[in-house]
Amino acid sequence: MNKELLDKEKDELIIHAPREFSFSENLSYLSRSSNECLFEIVDQKIYRALFVENETILVEIRAENDTMIFVRFLGRTSSIEKHVQEAVSQYVRQWFDLDTNLFPFYELAKNDPLLQRPVSQFYGLRNMGIPDLFEAIAWGILGQQINLTYAYTLKRRLVERFGKSVEYEGEKYWLFPTPEVIANLTVEDLVEMKMTVKKCEYLIGVAQLMVRGDLTKEELLNAKDVKAAEKMLTKIRGIGPWTANYVLMRCLRFPAAFPIDDVGLHNSMKLVMETEAKPTKEEILKLSGAWANWESYATFYLWRLLY
Known part of the structure; x- marks a missing residue:
């Protein structure tokens, strides 16, 4: 402690x-x-x-x-x-x-052809988390199939419309909307945020699951391994493997979480390797073979080269 x-x-x-x-x-x-x-x-x-x-x-x-x-x-x-x-x-x-003790990760990265550069460039960087489960899932859903800039725009619209704020010295500081607030909305309440109808449905559905107690951070953390936790998440409408692994990385801190199909991950690997083509899934599995239980941090550091 x-x-x-x-x-x-x-x-x-x-x-x-x-x-x-x-x-x-x-x-x-x-x-x-x-x-x-x-x-x-x-x-x-x-x-x-x-x-x-x-x-x-x-x-x-x-x-x-x-x-x-x-x-x-x-x-x-x-x-x-x-x-x-x-x-x-x-x-x-x-x-x-x-x-998290990063010393073993840095030792691993010293001789890893993909990780040497980002670890040297961003030494001391942590996998900055999203401790609140609803916020983490919502951010994952908002970011599906759009660029990061627009994802931030959608988040701001959602937060300033349905979140609470406090004022201090003339500035407003916002809190992310709670599941209780979003669970009581309709799709029509959210589409004015300029989100797709499906994303609106996904957000409301996840919020309702959490309000009912059918989805909790504690239950996910008690999963026997990362694959079991991923399966629990992907059973939920609107949460695919990418969103599940994003939440497992940023909120639940599963070290082996690995969004292997992520476009940003592919682009960063391509950048480091200086190749024209993105790596195939088989190539990624081979290149990441030494990352056991550090897949989450390896991904985060490779993402940092782009974002």
Whole structure:
């Protein structure tokens, strides 16, 4: 169990990150879209609203020397309760994937023809997570068969129409819509977001499953292996192998999650190998043969070359 310290004078949590971590590299990744609506980055600090322990908390996240993270609670007139501190700390640790030991992955990558370049270029980058299951699945559904830029546009429309926000010093900070809100919508409520009818149906369907308790993060985490968890997800309408593996990577942290049919993965491999044609599935399986239980991180680092 990682113990975090609270600087009571500043209402600030101090979180110690592992050696193989670079706050600046992760901040660079988080800055990839100017249309991100769930946090703001200003002067190397992240500002984000979190819903923890049944209350909305606004935090500022910064770092010193890359590996010491400071989380400041904003707009509070009372002291921060211990259970709230712990919940916020846990969220940050999950978001930045601080509890994964990357040393074995970096040792593996040293001699891997596909991973040498991205690991050298982005050393300290973490598989930035989406701790909330509904948000992770929704983001996966929104991103199906469209480019990343338009996916961010759809997310902003959804969040600003159905999410909640808090204000601080004249700025609004948004929370992703809850399953309870989306479950009560109709397709007609969502099509004005300029999403396809099928995506609207998928989002509402997933939200209803979660509200009924038929889909939970705990149940997926208790799956015996990544294939079992993938099968549980792909039984759900609107979730195919790509979306399932995306959720397994970014939310559930299955290290062997591997979206092998992903176009971005193919393009990044093509880029590294300097070939004209994308690799076949058989070639990918051969090239990834040494990645056992690091497929998720290998994919994320290869994606980073493009996004």
